[in-house]
Amino acid sequence: MGSALMVEDVQLAPGIDSRAPKVCFFEECNKDSVPLVGGKCSSLGELINAGVRVPPGFALTTAGYGQFMRDAGIQDEVNGLLQGLDHDDMDKLETASRTIREMIESRPISIELEDLIAEAYRKLSVRCYLPAVPVAVRSSATAEDLPGASFAGQQDTYLWIRGIDDVMHYVRRCISSLYTARAIAYRIRMGFPHEQVAISVGVQKMANAYTAGVMFTLHPSTGDRSVIVIDSNFGFGESVVSGEVTPDNFVVNKVTLDIIDRTISTKTVCYTADLKLQRSVAMEVPVERQNIQSILDDEITELAWMAKKIEKHYGRPMDIEWAIDKNLPAGGNVFILQARPETIWSNRQKAPATTGATSAMDYIVSNLLVGKRLA
Amino acid sequence: MKFPVPHDVKGKTIPGTEGWERMYPYQYQFVTDDPQRNQYEKETFWFYDGLHYPEPLYPFDTIWDEAWYLALSQFNNRIFQVPPVRGVDHRIINGYVYISPVPVKDPEEIGKRVPNFMERAGYYYKNWDELEAKWKVKMEATIAELEALQIPRLPEIEDLRVVTDGVGESTAYHLIKNYDDLINLGIKCWQYHFEFLNLGYAAYVFFMDFTQKLFPSIPLQRVTQMISGIDVIMYKSDDELKELAKKAVALEVDDIVTGHREWTDVKAALQGRRHGDEWLAAFEKARYPWFNISSGTGWFHTDRSWNDNLNIPLDGIQTYISKLRTGVTIDRPMEAVRAERDRVTAEYRDLIDNDEDRKQFDELLGCARTVFPYVENHLFYVEHWFHSVFWNKMRDVAAVLQEHGLIAEIEDVWYLRRDEIKQALWDIVTAWATGVTPRGTATWPAEIEWRKGVMQKFREWAPPPAIGIAPEVIQEPFTIVLWGVTNSSLSAWASVQDVADPDTITEMKGFPASAGIVEGKARVCRSAEEIRDLQEGEILVAPTTSPSWAPAFAKIKACITDVGGVMSHAAIVCREYGMPAVVGTGHSTRVIKTGMTLRVDGSTGLVTIVQ
Numbered sequence: 005m006g007s008a009l010m011v012e013d014v015q016l017a018p019g020i021d022s023r024a025p026k027v028c029f030f031e032e033c034n035k036d037s038v039p040l041v042g043g044k045c046s047s048l049g050e051l052i053n054a055g056v057r058v059p060p061g062f063a064l065t066t067a068g069y070g071q072f073m074r075d076a077g078i079q080d081e082v083n084g085l086l087q088g089l090d091h092d093d094m095d096k097l098e099t100a101s102r103t104i105r106e107m108i109e110s111r112p113i114s115i116e117l118e119d120l121i122a123e124a125y126r127k128l129s130v131r132c133y134l135p136a137v138p139v140a141v142r143s144s145a146t147a148e149d150l151p152g153a154s155f156a157g158q159q160d161t162y163l164w165i166r167g168i169d170d171v172m173h174y175v176r177r178c179i180s181s182l183y184t185a186r187a188i189a190y191r192i193r194m195g196f197p198h199e200q201v202a203i204s205v206g207v208q209k210m211a212n213a214y215t216a217g218v219m220f221t222l223h224p225s226t227g228d229r230s231v232i233v234i235d236s237n238f239g240f241g242e243s244v245v246s247g248e249v250t251p252d253n254f255v256v257n258k259v260t261l262d263i264i265d266r267t268i269s270t271k272t273v274c275y276t277a278d279l280k281l282q283r284s285v286a287m288e289v290p291v292e293r294q295n296i297q298s299i300l301d302d303e304i305t306e307l308a309w310m311a312k313k314i315e316k317h318y319g320r321p322m323d324i325e326w327a328i329d330k331n332l333p334a335g336g337n338v339f340i341l342q343a344r345p346e347t348i349w350s351n352r353q354k355a356p357a358t359t360g361a362t363s364a365m366d367y368i369v370s371n372l373l374v375g376k377r378l379a
Numbered sequence: 380m381k382f383p384v385p386h387d388v389k390g391k392t393i394p395g396t397e398g399w400e401r402m403y404p405y406q407y408q409f410v411t412d413d414p415q416r417n418q419y420e421k422e423t424f425w426f427y428d429g430l431h432y433p434e435p436l437y438p439f440d441t442i443w444d445e446a447w448y449l450a451l452s453q454f455n456n457r458i459f460q461v462p463p464v465r466g467v468d469h470r471i472i473n474g475y476v477y478i479s480p481v482p483v484k485d486p487e488e489i490g491k492r493v494p495n496f497m498e499r500a501g502y503y504y505k506n507w508d509e510l511e512a513k514w515k516v517k518m519e520a521t522i523a524e525l526e527a528l529q530i531p532r533l534p535e536i537e538d539l540r541v542v543t544d545g546v547g548e549s550t551a552y553h554l555i556k557n558y559d560d561l562i563n564l565g566i567k568c569w570q571y572h573f574e575f576l577n578l579g580y581a582a583y584v585f586f587m588d589f590t591q592k593l594f595p596s597i598p599l600q601r602v603t604q605m606i607s608g609i610d611v612i613m614y615k616s617d618d619e620l621k622e623l624a625k626k627a628v629a630l631e632v633d634d635i636v637t638g639h640r641e642w643t644d645v646k647a648a649l650q651g652r653r654h655g656d657e658w659l660a661a662f663e664k665a666r667y668p669w670f671n672i673s674s675g676t677g678w679f680h681t682d683r684s685w686n687d688n689l690n691i692p693l694d695g696i697q698t699y700i701s702k703l704r705t706g707v708t709i710d711r712p713m714e715a716v717r718a719e720r721d722r723v724t725a726e727y728r729d730l731i732d733n734d735e736d737r738k739q740f741d742e743l744l745g746c747a748r749t750v751f752p753y754v755e756n757h758l759f760y761v762e763h764w765f766h767s768v769f770w771n772k773m774r775d776v777a778a779v780l781q782e783h784g785l786i787a788e789i790e791d792v793w794y795l796r797r798d799e800i801k802q803a804l805w806d807i808v809t810a811w812a813t814g815v816t817p818r819g820t821a822t823w824p825a826e827i828e829w830r831k832g833v834m835q836k837f838r839e840w841a842p843p844p845a846i847g848i849a850p851e852v853i854q855e856p857f858t859i860v861l862w863g864v865t866n867s868s869l870s871a872w873a874s875v876q877d878v879a880d881p882d883t884i885t886e887m888k889g890f891p892a893s894a895g896i897v898e899g900k901a902r903v904c905r906s907a908e909e910i911r912d913l914q915e916g917e918i919l920v921a922p923t924t925s926p927s928w929a930p931a932f933a934k935i936k937a938c939i940t941d942v943g944g945v946m947s948h949a950a951i952v953c954r955e956y957g958m959p960a961v962v963g964t965g966h967s968t969r970v971i972k973t974g975m976t977l978r979v980d981g982s983t984g985l986v987t988i989v990q
Binding site: 226228229231259264357362369 | 493582593594598601723726732733735739743852891894895
């Protein structure tokens with residue numbers, strides 16, 4: 005079970021051994037790169053290669069992670085601390101987690117690895133025409149989107165990170181998030197050996213989002229595949245993902261791309277970059293904007309168009325994160341930050357809608373008998 | 380959602396109309412003196428059929444209501460045996476018609492009806508095209524008979540030929556016989572009207588229903604789009620206007636055709652002009668049968684046909700000429716409509732998860748497309764062609780009544796029921812034969828004057844959209860698709876009903892019938908004559924529209940109607956032209972005033988009065 009989780013498998017996988025790249029850009033990845041760069045980064049690579057507008061970035065690979073652990077010389081100590089833990093004993097788990105995470109976050113990254121990351125970050129900044137480009141540092145677990153294993157949300161994302169020192173710091177924090185008490189307990193319960201678990205870290209150009217959110221290429225409450233449902237709020241998408249606000253909600257017809265339903269909610273909080281502090285902060289949405297639609301109709305249409313394209317590429321319903329950059333002009337400012345297969349409806353066995361009628365006549369009769377509810 | 384009790388509504392007689400019930404058939408009355416019927420009426424849900432009766436019904440015009448009351452019900456209940464529904468029951472209050480589908484309540488009886496329905500309706504679906512071809516022959520023969528029917532005037536002395544040929548029959552006999560024939564042709568025509576219609580609607584309803592099961596969020600307009608782009612006779616009249624516009628430009632008489640507002644002036648100006656007579660000949664040729672098109676739904680004597688008022692088709696031709704001059708193509712964009720239909724259908728079909736559902740979808744879609752032409756075309760034959768001729772034959776009958784002093788004006792005849800007219804004709808013929816004065820000269824003129832006053836008071840009354848207790852389920856296919864009766868439409872109607880001052884309303888909900896959002900100035904048109912006032916780019920607000928209104932759609936940028944579902948005329952035409960439409964809003968023409976700025980969202984069905 006969960007073979008993609010194993011470092012050994014990773015190392016044995018074709019093209020991934022001790023000589024596997026420690027750092028690679030998203031466009032070098034595709035859907036087959038999960039063992040090397042985890043689910044999130046591999047899907048970003050897949051999207052870029054499919055022609056979807058994704059903010060550029062690079063990944064510290066699982067090989068890079070392995071190198072870090074070896075260079076830091078803490079692998080044995082970490083394994084020791086994890087020995088004999090019980091997934092129910094939260095106190096012990098917390099203590100072990102804290103010790104391990106402090107260990108990881110305090111160890112320097114080896115010069116060799118740091119050079120690789122710093123060079124990639126410099127190249128990214130050059131590509132974005134920005135000195136020390138603000139980035140999101142996001143963990144990309146190798147197991148996050150596997151059927152039957154839900155690691156979603158167990159690892160961290162850090163927004164609006166600038167400068168190589170901070171990037172390094174948060175790369176280590178992402179790595180250490182592999183050892184949260186919750187993650188450890190989950191692995192014990194599921195029987196995954198700790199020493200064989202790997203993580204990748206994505207470093208992605210931060211979209212300076214005016215508006216952001218999520219969308220599904222089916223109706224999350226009915227499973228209707230003929231619609232795209234979009235949630236949006238001002239600022240970064242965190243407020244939507246975390247459920248901190250009730251976002252605006254739009255239902256778009258997938259075939260014609262017209263907006264067939266819209267619900268504008270009162271949005272009290274949003275996340276945005278504080279340019280003085282150079283970090284992401286929560287702020288109150290100004291009262292006069294709280295009930296204003298947080299995304300333009302044209303942008304809704306463009307998002308839906310992109311979602312349709314992504315779904316077509318993957319051949320199945322998708323769950324997508326997106327953002328609209330406030331520093332870029334319309335026509336090039338809508339970005340996809342992440343796309344993963346939708347799991348809830350897609351894993352459900354749907355009964356056919358037909359009642360087993362074969363001809364139109366049979367269907368008409370059987371349904372005449374039921375009638376049409378006025379509701 | 381609460382609606383008033385029928386007997387309470389009926390109980391509040393409008394002062395000065397006491398005794399109005401005698402203007403309508405007795406079985407149309409809500410009653411309180413019969414406990415059983417009273418109970419039935421109280422427990423039943425009645426909705427106001429504003430689609431067909433936006434105005435109170437003239438006593439004579441009740442004929443079509445009676446005709447469809449019989450025809451629809453008999454086909455449902457006695458001919459095809461639709462398992463869970465019998466017919467549609469009718470009542471009248473203050474001249475407004477309320478209807479209610481009658482269910483079969485006993486499950487055992489429903490079960491017994493199933494095999495009959497399978498056999499009978501199944502036969503029609505299977506042999507649809509062949510039976511429809513037969514239908515056309517029957518219908519055209521009925522119309523030919525009607526066109527040939529003469530309403531004779533009573534002579535001072537019968538022609539000598541009656542004696543020399545040994546005819547043995549008088550004009551009086553032929554007058555009453557031909558009146559009966561006229562009425563019977565009307566009733567027969569309405570038998571044909573419903574021969575296929577309910578089965579057609581059933582095919583629609585359940586294609587819609589199945590598609591909505593597959594895609595709960597699919598707008599109905601997208602379902603009907605999958606059945607669009609099929610050529611139908613119903614739009615031929617409008618096409619004739621376009622051809623005449625093109626011909627006028629080609630023959631270089633377009634300036635003369637657009638030079639006058641009145642047809643008589645245009646005709647006079649064309650005569651003797653180069654190519655003028657050629658164009659006039661084309662115009663005359665187009666009139667038969669294509670100008671037998673009503674300016675309304677065709678249901679009322681007040682809906683005059685294009686032949687009766689040639690200014691209406693003239694206005695349409697003028698609109699198209701001005702479009703042609705600005706280089707706009709006036710042909711219905713059928714290729715584009717079909718391409719979009721095929722794309723939409725294919726995309727939805729691809730989204731279906733399993734083969735079984737895909738097969739069912741194909742079957743039902745095929746069936747819906749088979750029935751589509753009939754569902755549209757019967758309107759041309761019955762409501763337009765037949766009715767246009769019929770109303771004028773009735774005016775010939777009225778001329779006889781007028782000559783004998785039973786009515787003052789031709790148009791007074793509509794204040795009499797058809798059985799009262801028969802009686803009046805008997806009065807006339809017997810008095811004529813005898814050589815005395817008909818008794819009716821003393822009774823009818825006064826009665827008609829009184830009825831005119833009553834009708835005026837009826838018009839000032841606002842009928843509640845529904846009365847009685849709303850059911851949870853409706854099985855009658857007609858009721859669902861044509862009137863668009865759903866909980867949301869009913870509650871929307873009810874909420875507007877509750878507002879005392881319509882001026883406080885700024886938002887109205889209707890059926891999202893054709894997608895898109897526009898803002899613009901409103902133009903309220905209550906009849907096809909009024910569409911002459913429409914300005915380019917306005918939003919048309921109408922009680923309901925009919926094919927006579929087609930040229931209006933070349934000018935407007937959105938349409939709103941009081942009554943109608945996703946298959947109504949306005950909905951279909953707007954989808955073809957790709958402009959937003961919101962139909963079945965209930966009260967738009969009452970709330971909206973010409974000149975208001977409106978925002979119309981054809982995707983959500985919301986109409987907002989911006990200013």
